[in-house]
Amino acid sequence: MTLRSDERPTGLRWWRRVGWRHVVGLLAAAFALFPVLYIVSASFNPLGTVAASGLIPERLSLENFSRLLGGEKGPFVVWLMNSLLVASLVACGQVLCSALAAYAFSRFRFRGRRGGLLALLFAQMFPQFLAAVALFMMVARFGEVFPAIGLNTLLGYGLVLMGGALGQVWVLKGFFDSIPRELDEAATLDGASHWQTFIGIILPLVSPALAVAALLSFIGVIGDFLLASIFLTDDSVKTVAVGLYGIILGDKSTNLGVFSAGCVLLTVPIVILFLWLQRFIVGGLTAGTGK
DSSP, X not given: OOOOTTTSOOHHHHIIIIIHHHHHHHHHHHHHHHHHHHHHHHHTOSSOOTTTOOSSOSSOOSHHHHHHHTTSSSOXXXXXXXXXXXXXXXXXXXXXXXXXXXXXXXXXXXTTHHHHHHHHHHHTTSOGGGGHHHHHHHHHHHHHHOGGGSTTOHHHHHHHHGGGTTTTHHHHHHHHHTSOHHHHHHHHHTTOOHHHHIIIIIHHHTHHHHHHHHHHHHHHHHTOOHHHHHHOOSTTTOOHHHHHHXXXXXXXXTTHHXXXXXXXXXXXXXXXXXXXXXXXXXXXXXXXXXX
């Protein structure tokens, strides 16, 4: 409903109804953007110190980026490749496992279905870091038998992260429940199996949910620090989060510029992934409407 010009609140009435919301929104945006602007400014500040950093640098330079990519503070390119590899594989694995489980919980009726959903919800209430000691001992024992999945290996670290492979079940199940069951019945009458129905009909309709789940999983893995710092200690297998922490830990004052440059570079693949997944989100919504 659009108000006419003579019906719109003005003065004190406008402030009470609308004006204060603009102020709150601007304060929230400033609170959220301040650390981002500070990091971006520090990355282009050639001095690279805490005392000389501010929202507006006095001089712009790419010196911090050149020092970082040149390996002066460590093999940043190797860390970035490790992070991208682990995050991509784990995100794909988590989305696939969550989609399969969500489809089963949504379409099938079996004993223990409700209990399984509640168990997944209950397990998600506890952070994975609580099991860090048990996971460390387990991976260390596995490494004695199979060194490829032991400590200081990307495969072992990836398997640890796959422990949360069903973390997106509840989100995806809601999307599966919104798809009419008549589509499954029609596919069954045409001779399609459950797998063919899942791959050919259901997945294209829930592509927006899969894209969001993949993006959230990718961001969560690439930004993980606690578990990565426990299982990855060698420079050759470190992720970006662990490597950058080592840089800033060495000298918090003079390494701020290099640390900020690494944070800025880390956001590039995330932004690219988001822009790439946008077409799947839009295409999935369009396909769902057509169906």
